[in-house]
Amino acid sequence: MNGNIIILREVTKIFESGESYLKALNRVSLEVCRGEFLSIMGTSGSGKTTLLNILGGLDTPTEGYVAVDGTCLTDLSEEERTVFRRKEIGFVFQKYNLLPSITVLENLLLPLKLLDMEIQREEVEMLAEKLRIREKLYQMPDTLSGGQQQRVAIARALLYRPPVILADEPTGSLDRRTGTAVLEQMRDMSRQYGQTLIVVTHDEKIAKMADRMICLEDGEVVKDEWRQEGISAVGGETVEKSL
C-alpha cells in the first residue's frame, strides 16, 4: 500500500471582491494515492485550475484542510509554502512555462539549482532525447515551437523529481496526436520516478489515459472513476514517431 499523498477535506474556495462573490470550490474532498495518475475534467469555470492551485500551495482555501506529502498546507505561512512548492511540486502550465532570458538547458536546470541538487548530465540528455528537445538545449525558449516549449516544461518538472506533478492543460498547445504522445511520456516517466501525476484536460482521450478520472462541475466533484486498461489504445510506435 502506497498511502495517500494528497488529502483534501471539505475544501471551499470563495473569491470575493467588492460586491462580487464566487464559490469556485464547494466542499471538495479528495484523496490521491502516491504514484497515482489522476486526470481532472470539467467545463470552463468549473474550478479545475483553482483546485490545482490549492493542491500546489499557490493559493489557499477559504475553508477546509489540505495536506500534501504529510505537510498540512493550511498551516504554512506564504514563505513556507514557497519552500514547500519548490521541493514538492512540479508545475506545468499551458503557457508562460519558461523564463525567456535564459537558454532551454538553463531553464531545465533552474529548479535543481534552487534546491542545490546535483544532477548527472547524462540524465538531462536522456530525458531531453526522450522528449525530442535535445538539439534545442542551447537555444533560447522563444526560438522553439509552442509544443517544444511545452515539452521543455515537462522535462523540467520530471527532472528534479518532485513527488507531485501538477499539469494544467499541458497539451493545450499541441495537436492531438502529439498531445497523447507527450502525455504518454509524462505518464511513463512519472511512473518510473514514482511521482504522483495530476493533469487537467479538456480532452477525453487524454483523461482516459489516467488511472483515475474525476470531473468537476460548479466547484464540486460530480464523477470519480477508476480505469482498468490505461493507455493501451495508443500504440507505442505511433507515439514515438509523432513526437
Ligand SMILES: Nc1ncnc2c1ncn2[C@@H]1O[C@H](COP(=O)(O)OP(=O)(O)OP(=O)(O)O)[C@@H](O)[C@H]1O
Ligand atoms: N482570482 C480570481 N478572482 C475571482 N474569481 C476567480 C479567480 N480565479 C478564478 N475565479 C473564478 O472561479 C471559477 C473557477 O475558475 P477556474 O479558473 O478554477 O476554472 P477552470 O475550471 O480552470 O476553467 P478553464 O477550463 O476555463 O480553465 C470561475 O468562475 C472563475 O471566474
Ligand SMILES: [Mg+2]
Ligand atoms: Mg483553468
